[in-house]
Amino acid sequence: MNDATTALDNSFRLDGRVAFVTGASSGIGQALALAFARAGARVALTARRVDRLAELAEVITAEGGQALAVALDVTDRAAITRAFDDVAAQLGIPDLILNNAGVAKPALFLKTDAATLESTMATNFTAAWNVSQEAARRLVAAKRGGSIINITSVLGIGVGAGHAAYSASKAALAHATRAMALEFVRYGIRVNGIAPGWFVTEMNTDFFATEEGVAYLKKTPPGRAGRLEELVGPALLLASDAGSFVNGVILTVDGGHHAALV
Numbered sequence: 001m002n003d004a005t006t007a008l009d010n011s012f013r014l015d016g017r018v019a020f021v022t023g024a025s026s027g028i029g030q031a032l033a034l035a036f037a038r039a040g041a042r043v044a045l046t047a048r049r050v051d052r053l054a055e056l057a058e059v060i061t062a063e064g065g066q067a068l069a070v071a072l073d074v075t076d077r078a079a080i081t082r083a084f085d086d087v088a089a090q091l092g093i094p095d096l097i098l099n100n101a102g103v104a105k106p107a108l109f110l111k112t113d114a115a116t117l118e119s120t121m122a123t124n125f126t127a128a129w130n131v132s133q134e135a136a137r138r139l140v141a142a143k144r145g146g147s148i149i150n151i152t153s154v155l156g157i158g159v160g161a162g163h164a165a166y167s168a169s170k171a172a173l174a175h176a177t178r179a180m181a182l183e184f185v186r187y188g189i190r191v192n193g194i195a196p197g198w199f200v201t202e203m204n205t206d207f208f209a210t211e212e213g214v215a216y217l218k219k220t221p222p223g224r225a226g227r228l229e230e231l232v233g234p235a236l237l238l239a240s241d242a243g244s245f246v247n248g249v250i251l252t253v254d255g256g257h258h259a260a261l262v
């Protein structure tokens with residue numbers, strides 16, 4: 001009984017793995033980067049606010065882990081290559097990718113200007129595409145397997161008024177996830193997504209502090225926002241050998257919100 005439990009626990013470990021996390025400076029990315037480090041991975045923390053990455057790296061190091069803070073604007077294709085070069089030299093070839101960097105600029109479809117559409121797609125979709133391509137090319141060349149996790153959204157499954165650009169970017173990322181899963185499985189690289197429901201982070205904290213926001217959350221099927229730690233188990237499953245035959249899945253983590261019609 002104990003042996004079986006130990007084997008189960010170990011299959012979720014990430015010892016020897018090198019994680020590359022985008023948007024590690026706050027919210028979901030910060031929480032999952034820390035979780036990956038606690039599960040044994042060496043973690044490359046990337047984002048534009050490098051001071052925050054340095055703080056997180058200090059926390060990880062103080063706990064006995066290994067982390068590297070790397071300044072990266074994911075909309076800069078050349079910078080992605082440079083970041084991978086840097087991480088490969090200092091931590092090893094990344095074999096666990098968390099495409100988490102994202103932006104939300106709510107606007108009704110008829111009021112969404114070209115710049116909003118472009119920047120939303122560039123950050124939420126094209127950047128994850130480019131990071132995945134960079135990572136997979138290196139893994140294939142090194143004949144190594146890995147796991148890519150793309151953070152999509154319940155708004156990539158259903159839609160809500162005022163979120164057209166965001167929803168479209170996340171639906172595109174979900175489909176790219178399936179396409180990559182199909183093509184990369186022969187190389188031992190799995191590609192999955194996590195579609196979070198509502199989690200209170202810097203992206204939406206202003207709205208959820210309003211009466212309207214509080215009332216909205218109460219009306220959702222779970223009646224509350226998720227807690228960041230509730231994303232850790234699902235992410236470790238997709239990241240680790242515990243999920244070795246899970247590929248091309250978008251795992252919804254939303255307390256059942258997506259199942260409702262309204």
Ligand SMILES: NC(=O)c1ccc[n+]([C@@H]2O[C@H](COP(=O)([O-])OP(=O)(O)OC[C@H]3O[C@@H](n4cnc5c(N)ncnc54)[C@H](OP(=O)(O)O)[C@@H]3O)[C@@H](O)[C@H]2O)c1
Pocket residue numbers: 022023024025026027028029046047048049050072073074075100101102103104123151152153154195196197198199200201202203204
């Ligand atoms: N919170 C929710 O309810 C929810 C629900 C579904 C999906 N999501 C998704 O979860 C992901 C994380 O969001 P969050 O809720 O944790 O929000 P957040 O706290 O605002 O974090 C967003 C992260 O994205 C990074 N980022 C944005 N633009 C970037 C760029 N051009 N280059 C590099 N990094 C960039 C930010 O870092 P810097 O500003 O330091 O660069 C920050 O670390 C996003 O993809 C979001 O769409 C969130």
